[in-house]
Amino acid sequence: MTHTATEENYIKAIYHLQLASDTVSTTLLSAKMNTKPASVTDMLKKLRTKRIVHYQRYKGFNLTETGNKTALVIIRKHRLWEYFLVNKLGFEWDEVHNVAEELEHISSEELTVRLDNFLGNPAFDPHGDPIPDHKGKIKVLKQASLLAIPVKKIATVSSVKNQSREMLDLLNHFKIGIGTKLKVTRRFDFDGSAEIKIDKQPATIVSKQVAQNVFCIL
Amino acid sequence: MTHTATEENYIKAIYHLQLASDTVSTTLLSAKMNTKPASVTDMLKKLRTKRIVHYQRYKGFNLTETGNKTALVIIRKHRLWEYFLVNKLGFEWDEVHNVAEELEHISSEELTVRLDNFLGNPAFDPHGDPIPDHKGKIKVLKQASLLAIPVKKIATVSSVKNQSREMLDLLNHFKIGIGTKLKVTRRFDFDGSAEIKIDKQPATIVSKQVAQNVFCIL
DNA sequence: AATTTATTTTAGATTTGTCTAAATTTATTT
């Protein structure tokens, strides 16, 4: 079955909200979609007849098996295009999201397969988020933020949660990117900041806000 | 001003019909768009308020200056994506049209610029159709079909009108592609077929239908 | 437990792009 771009956007949004909690509420989804709760209710009825969501009035909702698979296809396309935009067209990190929001709705399956191969079947997008493979399988990394990793262990930056321009600027200044190896040398309880060290460079301090958003594998 | 994908499709269709004759009729456009004449009338009113077409009821219509520029932007994107699909992703000729029909509506100007550069600013798409540059300028070739070029002059295949799978199959069999150098050695008036020669290969005969669709520069 | 508050749903309206059927205008033919 095919879906409109709007339906796909709802499906994707439900998927992301379900990562936090299994059943999703109307108001929460309306906030994420920048629509009114009434519009969400209308859409849920449609998605229910398409067997994309389990939904009973007043009881919240979540994706069916089919809905989940559909979400993963959309996310796969989104992240493959982000990879393309950054690694082939030279876009910056923070510029790609909106364009990828449009590209993810291009329907051709053949296109997705060929794009995936052209890019070398990447497992992670430029922000470090995993790209589902053609079966919908996701590589899960055991990640922890700079707030949570043990002190003095070398870690590799694997993803960055906040994908704003401002964050990118700051990380560029610190010379931190996906794949950067670093260690947390000290933590300061007063403000939650952390001292980090990259190679032989002099140690620097990153704020709690930064530390919360930068994830590493050990 | 921005346009919906549907509006863009109408604009592009009007552009193509205008190549044949300067003013376009409702029925002709409805046939091209696979809609009813009444729907075309509705859309024309909208495009008129957007100053995309000159239109007076019962009198036909054509694109304004603005409409023309808009059409060229859409065609530019369509052909750049076709080039990408064939030359980077390895699609065949005849598979790319439908996908490019979707991709041409992606709105980011930055994307178009970067894609163009990534591809090396190509002047012609895989079918030999010219790709408008960022100013809307088109490289016009003095082309003639195999029916019209003089006998025994070496010519270079520059474009193919019919872009079907069947045509591609036949041209692959003859080893004819964009850029192939050949000459017409004889013509047969009975059925309009032509004998052609490519390099040192033995001469072959192509039907009138093929000859009409293959265009060359001298 | 009753009341108040918050959430969710329904009802009815709007916009976009389409349709059919009927009316109008233009073109063609006798």
Next chain:
DNA sequence: AAATAAATTTAGACAAATCTAAAATAAATT
């Protein structure tokens, strides 16, 4: 030039995705 045919437009309707305002249900508080 009148009659017929063809093309075009109008009028009114429908589905999709949204909205506002009001009603219904659930959750929280006294």
